[in-house]
Amino acid sequence: xxxxxxxxxxxxxxxxxxxxxxxxxxxxxxxxxxxxxxxxxxxxxxxxxxxxxxxxxxxxxxxxxxxxxxxxxxxxxxxxxxxxxxxxxxxxxxxxxxxxxxxxxxxxxxxxxxxxxxxxxxxxxxxxxxxxxxxxxxxxxxxxxxxxxxxxxxxxxxxxxxxxxxxxxxxxxxxxxxxxxxxxxxxxxxxxxxxxxxxxxxxxxxxxxxxxxxxxxxxxxxxxxxxxxxxxxxxxxxxxxxxxxxxxxxxxxxxxxxxxxxxxxxxxxxxxxxxxxxxxxxxxxxxxxxxxxxxxxxxxxxxxxxxxxxxxxxxxxxxxxxxxxxxxxxxxxxxxxxxxxxxxxxxxxxxxxxxxxxxxxxxxxxxxxxxxxxxxxxxxxxxxxxxxxxxxxxxxxxxxxxxxxxxxxxxxxxxxxxxxxxxxxxxxxxxxxxxxxxxx
Numbered sequence: 001x002x003x004x005x006x007x008x009x010x011x012x013x014x015x016x017x018x019x020x021x022x023x024x025x026x027x028x029x030x031x032x033x034x035x036x037x038x039x040x041x042x043x044x045x046x047x048x049x050x051x052x053x054x055x056x057x058x059x060x061x062x063x064x065x066x067x068x069x070x071x072x073x074x075x076x077x078x079x080x081x082x083x084x085x086x087x088x089x090x091x092x093x094x095x096x097x098x099x100x101x102x103x104x105x106x107x108x109x110x111x112x113x114x115x116x117x118x119x120x121x122x123x124x125x126x127x128x129x130x131x132x133x134x135x136x137x138x139x140x141x142x143x144x145x146x147x148x149x150x151x152x153x154x155x156x157x158x159x160x161x162x163x164x165x166x167x168x169x170x171x172x173x174x175x176x177x178x179x180x181x182x183x184x185x186x187x188x189x190x191x192x193x194x195x196x197x198x199x200x201x202x203x204x205x206x207x208x209x210x211x212x213x214x215x216x217x218x219x220x221x222x223x224x225x226x227x228x229x230x231x232x233x234x235x236x237x238x239x240x241x242x243x244x245x246x247x248x249x250x251x252x253x254x255x256x257x258x259x260x261x262x263x264x265x266x267x268x269x270x271x272x273x274x275x276x277x278x279x280x281x282x283x284x285x286x287x288x289x290x291x292x293x294x295x296x297x298x299x300x301x302x303x304x305x306x307x308x309x310x311x312x313x314x315x316x317x318x319x320x321x322x323x324x325x326x327x328x329x330x331x332x333x334x335x336x337x338x339x340x341x342x343x344x345x346x347x348x349x350x351x352x353x354x355x356x357x358x359x360x361x362x363x364x365x366x367x368x369x370x371x372x373x374x375x376x377x378x379x380x381x382x383x384x385x386x387x388x389x390x391x392x393x394x395x396x397x398x399x400x401x402x403x404x405x406x407x408x409x410x411x412x413x414x415x416x417x418x419x420x421x422x423x424x425x426x427x428x429x430x431x432x433x434x435x436x437x438x439x440x
Contacts, residue, residue, distance in 0.1 A: 073109060073365045075100070075355060076135030077118030077146040078128055078156060078169075085123065085148050088300070088344060092146070092170050092189075093118070095341070095348025098333055103352065109359045114352070118146060125155040132159045141165065142365045143355050145188075150174030150221065153185075160184040166358075166371040168351055175224055178393050180435050184371050186393040189318070189347040190296065191400070192432045193221060193269075196316060197228035199400040199426040200266065200293060205234060206424060209263035213289070215254055215277055216243045217270040225269035244270060251277045255287045262289040268316060271295070275304050282308060291404075291423070298403050299342025302418045307407070314423060315403045319346035320384035321410070321420050322401075329382065330412030340413040346382045353381045385428060396431035 077096075079089045097116060104113045117139050119131040128147070135141040136159075144160060144167040147153045153172030160167035161184050169177075173190040204212060212233070216226045226241060233239060242254035251273060258265065265281070267274045274294040281287060291312050295301050298315040305313060320326060321343070329349065330341035355370075357379050362369035379387040385399035401422060408419035 072113050072115035073359060074135075074139050074141045075114060075116050076132070076139060076141030076144045077116055078121045078131055078135075078144060078152065079118050079146045080123045080148050080152070081120040082122040088297070089146070089148060089170065091297075091299070091342060091344035092348040092351075094337070094339075095333075095345030096145070096352045097348075098336070098345070099349040099352030099356075103356045109356050110363070110365065112365070114356065117141065121147070121152055123149060123152065125151050128152045128155050129159065132156050133163075136163050136165055142359070142367050142370060143168065145351050145355075146170050147172055150177060153177045157182070157185045163367075164371070165367040166374055168354065168374075170347065170351075173221055175432060175434065178434055180392050180433075182392045183375070184367075184393075186374055186389060187395045188351060189344075191318070191395060191398060191429075193224035194228045194232065194432050195395075195398065195429050196268065196400070197225060197232045198429050199316065199402075201232050201234065202426045203402055203424045204237065204264065207263070209237065211238045211259045211262050212264045212266070213240045213242070213258040213262055214266040215251065215270040215273065216241055217246050217272065218243050219246045221271065222246070222269050225266075229266075229269075244273065246272060248273055249276055251280050252284065255281055255284055258287055258289075262287065263291070265289040265292045267292060267294050268296075275301075278305060278308075278313060282311070291402075293402070297343045298405070298420055299340050299344065302405060302416075307417070309405045309418060310407060313405060315343070317343050317401050317403050318384060318398065319343050319350065319382045320399075320401060321346075321403065322422050323382075326382050327410070327412050330410065334412055334414075338415075340410070340416055350381045350383060350387070354379060354387060384425065390431045392434070394431040394433075397428040398431075399428055400426045 079093060081089060100114045100116055103109060108114060117135065121128040121131055132144060135144060144156065144165060147156050147169035148171050150172050153169050154174060154177060156167055157177060164184055166184050166186065168186045168188050170188065171190040173192055175192040178185055214229060216222045229241065238259050240257065240259050242257050244251060244254050267277045278292055278294060289312065291314050293314045293316055296315055296317050301313060301315055302309050333341040333345065354374065358370050358373040358377060359365055361377065362373040375389050375391065377387060381387060384401055385397055388396050390396050402424035404421040404423045405418045406421050409416035410419055
């Protein structure tokens with residue numbers, strides 16, 4: 001195990017560590033990483049809020065692709081540029097690079113520039129294992145980020161712990177991603193199912209909903225939603241849950257089983273089917289919920305669903321698009337990129353913000369010191385609540401928003417056709433405790 005002192009470990013030290021433990025790390029990280037389809041490696045969705053936007057042939061999203069200079073502080077990226085999350089990951093990378101460019105233009109951190117060195121994991125756990133060790137050993141990465149899906153997150157997590165290098169994934173929602181012993185892995189863009197379910201339960205109580213339905217995907221993340229709903233939702237509602245296969249593409253039968261006068265339908269519990277469910281729902285005159293909680297990314301949802309997104313679709317988000325700070329960043333992003341600054345962009349921006357602030361607070365670019373700084377930070381950024389972490393890296397006091405849609409455009413994106421509306425803002429949510437009896 002590398003030393004926990006606060007002097008920067010050299011690349012030679014890390015290579016020696018790899019020789020001693022690399023085989024064990026690889027074997028251990030691959031064991032049990034596939035979750036009956038994974039929390040995000042399926043046909044078109046997973047737990048990340050990702051899309052089916054097609055493959056990307058490049059290995060990089062326009063970021064630095066070779067090792068940074070000795071003066072650069074390297075952020076290692078494990079990005080799925082190939083596969084169903086190509087568009088999702090590109091939005092994250094665009095937001096991350098935008099923030100890193102801002103930091104570097106202001107003199108960097110500790111007088112050094114932040115260099116993003118990324119690789120394409122292709123959503124392959126074995127490839128992610130190789131890339132993570134390469135970024136640490138060959139590129140001397142001080143932080144890792146970018147992982148999408150729980151398969152990849154569960155693969156990289158033990159590597160981060162063994163090498164004592166902080167890992168802040170893009171979207172990993174598995175409840176198993178963190179344990180009470182985790183010290184170098186930190187939740188970011190997607191909360192675990194129990195946390196998301198608590199926010200929805202508050203929404204139900206606030207709105208006085210009586211008839212609630214949910215489509216559950218038959219894999220670990222979907223089943224986690226099912227367990228969380230049973231444990232957390234109010235007892236006095238009429239609740240109907242239907243379990244559908246992970247790769248299901250016809251949901252009419254499940255939708256027709258829902259109660260009459262449905263107030264709320266939850267499809268976030270079947271991530272790969274969210275858009276398909278919503279589109280098929282439009283053709284059913286006898287099933288007409290007031291609200292449908294779907295994907296976390298408002299920008300992607302609007303792009304895929306078009307004008308129909310205004311008919312009750314809700315994105316459950318952690319970034320807060322209704323603040324002046326968000327609008328200012330969105331305006332700068334539009335001025336530079338002529339594009340909408342969406343929630344996925346915002347998550348990338350927040351990761352860059354967090355890394356820069358943690359290094360500055362640590363006073364050095366040593367990974368151990370950075371992890372300690374992240375664990376103890378309270379950072380006001382684009383999320384609806386300050387970033388705060390438990391000792392084991394779970395987000396605490398997290399506030400979530402239910403974001404709806406209406407015709408129009410955000411002020412910071414005048415080219416848009418839909419605007420965002422705040423339907424609900426949760427109370428601070430308790431951090432998920434992996435040692436609790438709630439297994440969801």
